Amino acid sequence: MIQRKLITCTINGNKIQTMVDVRASLTDMLRNDYRLTSVKKGCEVGECGACNVMIDGECFNSCIYLAVWADSKHIRTVESLLGSAGELHPIQQAFVDEGAVQCGYCTPGFIMTALEIVQSGRQYTRDELKKLLSGHLCRCTGYENIVNAVEKAMKGTAQSIPETISRHRPATR
Amino acid sequence: MYNMGAYYEATSVAHAISLLQRHSGPTTKIVAGGSDVLIQMREGKLAGYTLVSIQRLDELRGVYMDDDETLRILPVTSFSHITKHPLIKEYINVLGYAVDQIGSPQIRNIGTIGGNICNGVTSADSASTLLAYDAVVEITGPAGVRRLPITDFYIKAGVVALMPDEVLTAILIPKESYENTHGHYIKYAMRNAMDIATLGCSLNVRLSPDKRAVERVRVGYGVAGPVPMRAKNAEEAGNGRPASMDTVNRAAKAALLDVNPRDSWRASKALRLHLAEELCRRAFTMAITRAGGSL
Numbered sequence: 001m002i003q004r005k006l007i008t009c010t011i012n013g014n015k016i017q018t019m020v021d022v023r024a025s026l027t028d029m030l031r032n033d034y035r036l037t038s039v040k041k042g043c044e045v046g047e048c049g050a051c052n053v054m055i056d057g058e059c060f061n062s063c064i065y066l067a068v069w070a071d072s073k074h075i076r077t078v079e080s081l082l083g084s085a086g087e088l089h090p091i092q093q094a095f096v097d098e099g100a101v102q103c104g105y106c107t108p109g110f111i112m113t114a115l116e117i118v119q120s121g122r123q124y125t126r127d128e129l130k131k132l133l134s135g136h137l138c139r140c141t142g143y144e145n146i147v148n149a150v151e152k153a154m155k156g157t158a159q160s161i162p163e164t165i166s167r168h169r170p171a172t173r
Numbered sequence: 174m175y176n177m178g179a180y181y182e183a184t185s186v187a188h189a190i191s192l193l194q195r196h197s198g199p200t201t202k203i204v205a206g207g208s209d210v211l212i213q214m215r216e217g218k219l220a221g222y223t224l225v226s227i228q229r230l231d232e233l234r235g236v237y238m239d240d241d242e243t244l245r246i247l248p249v250t251s252f253s254h255i256t257k258h259p260l261i262k263e264y265i266n267v268l269g270y271a272v273d274q275i276g277s278p279q280i281r282n283i284g285t286i287g288g289n290i291c292n293g294v295t296s297a298d299s300a301s302t303l304l305a306y307d308a309v310v311e312i313t314g315p316a317g318v319r320r321l322p323i324t325d326f327y328i329k330a331g332v333v334a335l336m337p338d339e340v341l342t343a344i345l346i347p348k349e350s351y352e353n354t355h356g357h358y359i360k361y362a363m364r365n366a367m368d369i370a371t372l373g374c375s376l377n378v379r380l381s382p383d384k385r386a387v388e389r390v391r392v393g394y395g396v397a398g399p400v401p402m403r404a405k406n407a408e409e410a411g412n413g414r415p416a417s418m419d420t421v422n423r424a425a426k427a428a429l430l431d432v433n434p435r436d437s438w439r440a441s442k443a444l445r446l447h448l449a450e451e452l453c454r455r456a457f458t459m460a461i462t463r464a465g466g467s468l
């Protein structure tokens with residue numbers, strides 16, 4: 001018999017209540033139940049960062065986080081960065097401007113970590129940024145442009161980045 | 174989907190213990206952050222296991238100061254919260270630094286310090302520092318609370334002194350242990366992130382008031398044997414001696430009498446012996462400098 005549990009949480013600004021399979025990872029729930037496919041499955045053992053999402057303001061690899069643990073938490077994925085008129089968030093724009101995206105598989109994970117960096121309001125050195133980004137693997141770019149993009153977004157916050165959380169309704173099953 | 178048998182969520186420590194009693198068996202495991210257990214479940218090693226989760230027990234999170242000024246570190250505190258905590262920064266900064274070397278930023282938000290020692294793994298980055306600070310573990314079970322020096326907690330590789338229905342509920346650092354100490358941790362690994370230590374050395378010193386002598390030095394190692402260990406010979410070579418390069422070199426040499434590393438695919442025994450001496454030398458030098466001594 002499948003064991004399920006009722007949880008209530010907020011996903012990208014929307015409060016939801018759902019029965020989750022206790023065996024599901026948060027990645028499974030976000031992708032399968034809410035079609036938040038920015039959350040990628042890479043290694044599924046916590047090493048690559050493709051599944052990275054923000055939980056109560058901190059970044060977690062959602063592949064090694066049980067969906068039932070999301071109860072009462074605020075979860076944020078890249079989908080929440082979309083502006084009301086469909087415009088890109090300054091972090092996303094920086095990734096485009098710096099050529100930091102090739103196949104794009106690693107990008108949503110990197111962007112959520114970049115969001116945590118930008119939201120800290122701190123200015124980091126390049127070496128510190130590399131350490132902060134070290135939980136993400138990218139097979140395409142060679143990282144240089146990604147570090148450039150995050151640095152640009154971070155410096156841009158000196159001129160204050162808008163805190164967009166769009167009321168993007170997650171699709172239900 | 175994880176290949177999981179059943180899942181039970183504890184709502185208090187007492188509830189966790191009763192869940193462990195009720196569902197006890199060779200395939201039942203506590204899960205805290207999950208960064209070991211869920212990986213092993215994915216790999217198939219723990220396929221079909223029943224999990225008792227303490228992840229949502231906020232009563233087991235945080236760092237506190239007891240009335241007798243013992244530092245009380247609760248086990249479900251994540252690494253990043255240890256590093257950021259003001260009490261850790263003030264009294265045992267080296268522990269915050271050591272756990273900041275673990276995995277990646279996301280792993281440091283996920284993994285807990287309790288899980289890091291309960292897995293009984295020799296490479297655990299928090300363990301050598303906890304050993305070098307004479308940490309005491311507080312274990313709660315059906316019969317109540319018991320305390321154990323962390324050296325007795327480690328039994329053999331992968332095995333710690335926990336009964337199946339017991340929960341680690343605190344890691345204590347006595348005042349006598351952290352007071353007036355300065356420490357340093359060196360993790361030697363092949364990569365700067367996402368790598369397990371080839372060898373790790375955590376060392377802390379207390380200098381005499383005039384900063385000329387080493388009143389007390391304590392040295393802990395990871396991956397220098399099957400479980401994390403203290404290096405008593407190295408400590409004896411340093412205790413009560415002048416704070417000098419000569420003392421540092423003697424202690425580093427003496428550490429070779431303590432360690433017992435092995436050959437593995439990660440590194441040879443010869444490299445690990447070399448590291449045991451060299452990391453002790455560098456950590457000792459740094460700790461003396463931090464304590465205000467001059468070499």
Ligand SMILES: Cc1cc2nc3c(=O)[nH]c(=O)nc-3n(C[C@H](O)[C@H](O)[C@H](O)COP(=O)(O)OP(=O)(O)OC[C@H]3O[C@@H](n4cnc5c(N)ncnc54)[C@H](O)[C@@H]3O)c2cc1C
Nearest residue numbers: 046205206207208209210276284285288289291297298341
């Ligand atoms: C990608 C990756 C990189 C990593 N890199 C490092 C690294 O560089 N250095 C390092 O040291 N570790 C590393 N780890 C290992 C891991 O993060 C740690 O061992 C972590 O501390 C385990 O804590 P947890 O709460 O996540 O453990 P869990 O998986 O929840 O539990 C670990 C073990 O401890 C038991 N347990 C947990 N809490 C308690 C408790 N309170 N009472 C009784 N038993 C308990 C569980 O039953 C289990 O056996 C890495 C892991 C991953 C996935």
Ligand code: FES
Nearest residue numbers: 042043044049063
């Ligand atoms: S898929 Fe989660 S870290 Fe790789």
Ligand code: FES
Nearest residue numbers: 103104138139140
């Ligand atoms: S852009 Fe392809 S993996 Fe990073």
